[in-house]
Amino acid sequence: MDIRVYRPDDMSGADRAAWTTTQLKAPQHGSSQMANPFLSPEFATAMGRHRRGVRVAVLREDGSHGEPVAFFPYQRTPTGVGRAIGLGLSDCQGLVHGPGFRWEAHELLAACGLAIWEFDHLAEGQQPFEESITGTFPSPVIDVADGWDAYVARMRERSARGTRVRLAQERKLGQAAGGVRYVHDERDPAMLRTLMEWKSAQYRRTGRSDRFAHQWITRLVEQLFHTRTESFSGLLSVLYAGGRPAALHFGLRSQHLLACWFTAYDPVFAKFSPGVSLHLRMAQGAAGDGLAYLDLGRGQRDHKDALKTRELCVSEGWVTRRHPVALAHQARRAPARALRNTVVARPELRRPADRLLRSMGRVRAWKGAS
Structure with a gap:
């Protein structure tokens, strides 16, 4: 060899x-x-x-x-x-x-x-x-190889009520905010900066290490956003409500799949679950692009369990x-x-740890403001 x-x-x-x-x-x-x-x-x-x-x-x-x-x-x-x-x-x-x-x-x-x-x-x-x-x-995935309608049908078989509620959230968001618009491939760099600012605030608010406090990660994401070849692209997707971003996601796309990466949403719209609505729209867009699945990434989260079709x-x-x-x-x-x-x-350990991290995040925010 x-x-x-x-x-x-x-x-x-x-x-x-x-x-x-x-x-x-x-x-x-x-x-x-x-x-x-x-x-x-x-x-x-x-x-x-x-x-x-x-x-x-x-x-x-x-x-x-x-x-x-x-x-x-x-x-x-x-x-x-x-x-x-x-x-x-x-x-x-x-x-x-x-x-x-x-x-x-x-x-x-x-x-x-x-x-x-x-x-x-x-x-x-x-x-x-x-x-x-x-x-x-x-590592949960959303299969869309058979199209958007087939994915929704599978979700309804799992939970008809849960799927109905999740699909209705976007409509409720639009009614409250004055309309909803989705851009699957947003090319405005200002929206990428908004995503990183929101994600950074989320990390601090929840007591996690702020990845975007590292300048090299910010530059890496910016470069990947501008990278486009026949087999690879950085994909920024945005759900707008009332003309302003409600939820944003940046991931990496190959010809076969979309690797989900960074998601953030405006806490003002939290009760409408804009992150879930965004992922549903991304799944619909990926199906339209002919991709096989979205890889939601390792980790246990409620929205992943709700949206997944299987696990790698x-x-x-x-x-x-x-x-x-x-x-x-x-x-x-x-x-x-x-x-x-x-x-x-x-x-039984994860939930208290999350609460502790959030408390630490509030203390960190209070010290930063004082």
């Missing part, structure tokens, strides 16, 4: 095209997660322009002049600590490959100069990495080689990860 490592911007056009082709063909082979835009060359390139240590390993079976058969995007520190590209931000991670391809995990890490590789959203079908999994979690699985863990750097990194990270997963998995 020939394994060469590149900065994303230094990859040849032929290798990038082969990467894209592998993703485009993946759904035909039953590997829809391989088509996720978080595993695309466009996402790797954008990350490489805003973070150090972003690399892509290109694997060839027939020597250095053979055709590439797999692509492994990752991040690396100078000490050899490896992370899935965009760890903490990306919702799908792993090695992009065709059907039946096998690799040796430790050989790959050695070629990449990694003592350890950490992941938290590993896609299914990554067999050489699976022995290193420490936990597996559901993503996993977390770390592949390690025998190296002191690997042992030290794992010892530092494992306790916090285990505590977080325990709280998230148990409602």
Whole structure:
């Protein structure tokens, strides 16, 4: 196996095209997660322009002049600590490959100069990495391959009353605000800035870490918003009420699916559940665009449970080689990860933790205002 490592911007056009082709063909082979835009060359390139240590390993079976058969995007520190590209931000991670391809995990890490590789959203079908999994979690999806009407019919079979209520919320919002308008692909950068401002306020209000306080994340999202190729685009969708934004979402789209990412809404309209109405509109728009599904991302939320048709699985863990750097990194990270997963998995712990975080958010807001 020939394994060469590149900065994303230094990859040849032929290798990038082969990467894209592998993703485009993946759904035909039953590997829809391989088509996720978080595993695309466009996402790797954008990350490489805003973070150090972003690399892509290109694997060839027939020597250095053979055709590439797999692509492994990752991040690396100078000490050899490896992370899935965009760890903490990306919702799908792993090695992009065709059907039946096998690799040796430790050989790959050695070629990449990694003592350890950490992941938290590993896609299914990554067999050489699976022995290193420490936990597996559901990632809800909305299937729209059969069209919008078929999706609504499936939801009505699950809960006729719940579906009727959710579909009626947008009408009630329009009656209260003076009309509703939906833009599936909003190209106004001002609306993207509004989304990031609202999301930042939501993070602070709920006591979470504010991702948009990091300038590099803001710049990354802005670049992805302006990135458009035949197989990839950043998609901003906006639900307007009374001529003003009520809910906004920014995600990444491939030719097969829409990876949902950042959603925010105006708290003034909270009683109308504008975020749910927005996701329903996004599902309708995705069906019209010929996409197969929307990936709502790992995590338990009421709106995900209400809107999903099924679940994919993503996993977390770390592949390690025998190296002191690997042992030290794992010892530092494992306790916090285990505590977080325990709280998230148990409602009797998750709800008090949410209340505590919100209280901390109110205190933080009060201190900021005083």
